[in-house]
Amino acid sequence: MFDQFLSKADELLARGEPFAVALVVRYEAPISGKPGNKAIIRADGQLWGWIGGGCAQPVIVKEALKALADGQPRLVRISPSSSPEEGIVDYTMTCHSGGTLDIYIEPVLPKPHVLILGRSPVAQTLCKLAKAIGYAVSVAAPDADRETFPDAGLVQTNFDLAPLKITPQTFIVVSTQGESDEQALEAALQTGSSYVAFVASKTKAVKTLDTLKVGGIPADKLTRVRAPGGLDIHASSPEEIAVSILAEIIQVRKTNAVQPVSEAVLPVLTPEARDPICGMTVDVGKHKSEFRGVSFYFCCAGCKQTFDKQPERYALVAGH
Numbered sequence: 001m002f003d004q005f006l007s008k009a010d011e012l013l014a015r016g017e018p019f020a021v022a023l024v025v026r027y028e029a030p031i032s033g034k035p036g037n038k039a040i041i042r043a044d045g046q047l048w049g050w051i052g053g054g055c056a057q058p059v060i061v062k063e064a065l066k067a068l069a070d071g072q073p074r075l076v077r078i079s080p081s082s083s084p085e086e087g088i089v090d091y092t093m094t095c096h097s098g099g100t101l102d103i104y105i106e107p108v109l110p111k112p113h114v115l116i117l118g119r120s121p122v123a124q125t126l127c128k129l130a131k132a133i134g135y136a137v138s139v140a141a142p143d144a145d146r147e148t149f150p151d152a153g154l155v156q157t158n159f160d161l162a163p164l165k166i167t168p169q170t171f172i173v174v175s176t177q178g179e180s181d182e183q184a185l186e187a188a189l190q191t192g193s194s195y196v197a198f199v200a201s202k203t204k205a206v207k208t209l210d211t212l213k214v215g216g217i218p219a220d221k222l223t224r225v226r227a228p229g230g231l232d233i234h235a236s237s238p239e240e241i242a243v244s245i246l247a248e249i250i251q252v253r254k255t256n257a258v259q260p261v262s263e264a265v266l267p268v269l270t271p272e273a274r275d276p277i278c279g280m281t282v283d284v285g286k287h288k289s290e291f292r293g294v295s296f297y298f299c300c301a302g303c304k305q306t307f308d309k310q311p312e313r314y315a316l317v318a319g320h
Contacts, residue, residue: 005038005040005049008040008048008049009021009040009108012040012042012108013108013110016110016165016167017042017043017110018042018043018068018107018108018109018110019040019041019042019043019068019107019108020040020041020064020065020067020068020105020106020107020108021038021039021040021041021105021106021108022038022039022040022041022049022051022060022064022103022104022105023036023037023038023051023103023104023105023106024036024037024038024051024052024101024102024103025075025102025103025104026100026101026102027099027100027101027102028079028099028100029099030099031052031099031100031101032052033050033051033052033056033101033103037049037050037051037052038050038051039051039060041060041061041064041065041105043065043068045061045065047060047061051101051103052078052101052103055078055093055278055280055299055300055302055303056078056093056101056103057300058280058282058283058299058300059076059078059091059093059280059299060076060103060105062283063076063089063105064105064107067105067106067107068107068109071107071109072107073104073105073106073107074089074104074105075087075088075089075102075103075104075105076088076089076091076101076102076103076104076105077089077090077091077100077101077102077103078091078093078100078101078103079091079092079093079099079100079101080092080093080099080100088102091280091281092279092280093278093279093280093299109169110136110167110169111134111135111136111169112135112136112169112170112171112249112253113135113136113137113138113167113169113170113171114126114127114130114135114136114137114138114171114173114246114249115137115138115139115140115161115164115166115170115171115172115173115188115193116137116138116139116140116141116152116172116173116175117139117140117141117159117172117173117174117175117176117184117187117188118141118173118174118175118176118177118179118184118199119139119141119143119144119148119149119179120175120176120177120179120199120238121177121238122175122177122199122238122241122242122245123139123141123149123173123175123199124148124149124238125238125239125241125242126173126175126242126245126246127139127149127151127152128151129242129243129246130151130246131151131152133246136153137149137151137152137153137154138152138153138154138155138156138164139152139154139155139156140155140156140157140158140159140160140161140187141157141159141176141179141184142157142158142179142180143157144156144157145157159180159183159184159187160187161187161188161190161191164191166191166192166193168194169253170191170193170195171193171195171197171249171252172188172191172193172195172196172197173196173197173199173229173245174188174196174197174198174199174229175199175229177199181198181200181208182208182211182212182215185198185208185209185212185225186212186215186217189217189221189222189224189225194224195226195249195252196224196225196226197225197226197227197229197230197245197248198225198226198227198228198229199228199229199230199241199245200227200228200229201228202227202228205225205227205228206227208227209222209225209227226248229244229245229248230244230245230247230248231244231247231248231251232244233247272284273295273296273297275297275298275299275303276296276298276307276314276315277298277303277306277307277314278299278303280299282297282298282299283297284297287299287300287301287303287304288304289304289307289308289311291311291312291315292315294315296311296314296315
């Protein structure tokens with residue numbers, strides 16, 4: 001099972017797909033989950049693996065999706081009685097299995113990806129710096145080679161970006177320095193990336209963007225170009241300019257200024273309701289019963305079956 005778990009994680013990492021790992025770290029009997037049980041939760045809410053019974057799974061999926069959204073790990077406790085404790089997300093569960101589970105959830109997010117178009121001195125320095133802080137780096141430019149960009153994970157000699165996977169964590173920097181500026185910018189804008197920076201003076205940037213506008217590039221696309229690229233730190237040397245660009249990318253990431261592209265949007269958490277049997281907060285979805293025109297939602301099939309046997313009793317408890 002552990003080998004299968006590692007293989008599944010490696011598969012998702014290779015695809016650049018975000019996921020969360022849930023690991024049972026503590027339990028109190030009786031409950032089906034045990035320390036060491038683990039699961040992978042994908043960004044679409046699918047759970048692979050085992051962390052306990054049906055009552056625990058909806059909670060863990062919900063918290064895993066939150067972890068993917070904010071990038072922060074969390075320790076979740078599911079127990080029959082509320083026991084608020086700092087650093088623990090507490091859920092009260094009075095379901096059939098009973099017992100307590102403590103589950104640690106860790107989001108695994110793809111590395112930020114800097115895609116550099118061009119082979120200028122700024123491009124070369126940016127490649128080194130981005131690699132040094134753990135970013136994935138790709139370079140595309142005519143005559144680019146491994147000797148010039150030894151730190152890049154990918155080096156290609158054209159601006160055909162269609163085969164590359166562009167995600168919300170892809171940051172494109174055009175640093176062509178007069179070598180096919182318009183062609184590189186046009187290729188960058190066709191990707192739909194939310195971050196495109198152009199390394200150029202203000203005067204050159206205006207002229208280049210005007211040329212693209214005359215050539216038929218829509219104005220709304222051109223306004224997305226950050227030109228000149230980088231934070232205004234009065235940089236002058238190629239090394240300082242590269243630092244200013246990387247600083248801007250870090251700032252954008254930390255403030256969530258980049259909007260997700262449609263191909264890689266995390267799922268929206270569904271509306272919530274309270275299970276009238278166990279009292280857990282559950283997503284409005286799979287397990288549902290209707291009674292006297294009111295919809296009731298449950299964490300698992302067991303709670304639904306209990307409700308369906310005596311709907312009058314539990315509907316009254318729920319205030320209906």
